[in-house]
Amino acid sequence: MKQNTNHVVSKRIVLQHPQSLIGLEHLTDIRERTKRRKGKNAKQRKANRAFSKWSFAELHSMIAYKALLHRSMAIKVDANxxxxxxxxxxxxxxxxxxxxxxxxxxxxxxxxxxxxxxxxxxxxxxxxxxxxxxxxxxxxxxxxxxxxxxxxxxxxxxxxxxxxxxxxxxxxxx
Ligand SMILES: [Zn+2]
Structure with missing residues (x-):
């Protein structure tokens, strides 16, 4: 389901903004955002973070390759x-x-x-x-x-x- 959602979201972004420079948050610092997810224990929280990070990484790569197909380009910026x-x-x-x-x-x-x-x-x-x-x-x-x-x-x-x-x-x- 997440993969499908990433496909839909990335497609929508590149179609709505052709010939654009698309800025994405650099993933190294994504933890600042995902930290707020609540988990029952430390192990669960760690799993949440890893899953979320992976999902964002997938979305980023989808946006990046689809952008090129629509004469756009995705770049990453510091998230701090x-x-x-x-x-x-x-x-x-x-x-x-x-x-x-x-x-x-x-x-x-x-x-x-x-x-x-x-x-x-x-x-x-x-x-x-x-x-x-x-x-x-x-x-x-x-x-x-x-x-x-x-x-x-x-x-x-x-x-x-x-x-x-x-x-x-x-x-x-x-
Ligand atoms: Zn102010």
């Missing part, structure tokens, strides 16, 4: 703090997710939205930043280099300066 960072003012803290719930409430500017939509906005902005770099340098990284700690810190610093507005459109200038 995507569900804790305010897309509007940049304020980043755990408390932006009161009671670790699904609702995001910025403790600085009171921006309120479903946490998954906040995550999606942050990923979209990071993807646009990579697109901007791509246009400027001719180089595109399909996945973040997580082995270089300094480079990663530099990327996170740049992400912290990103701001979402309702007229944010996929243009070279953010």
């Amino acid at each position: 703090y995507t569900s804790q960072a305010c897309p509007k003012c940049g304020h980043t803290c755990k408390e932006n997710r009161p009671n670790k719930g699904l609702l995001f409430v910025c403790q600085n500017c009171q921006y309120t939205l479903h946490a998954d939509l906040v995550g999606a906005r942050n990923i979209a902005m990071r993807t646009l930043l990579l697109r901007q770099d791509w246009i400027g340098t001719g180089l595109l990284s399909v996945r973040p280099d997580v082995s270089d700690v300094e480079a990663k810190a530099a990327r996170l610093k740049r992400y912290a300066g990103l701001r979402w507005s309702s007229d944010t459109t996929p243009s070279p200038r953010l």
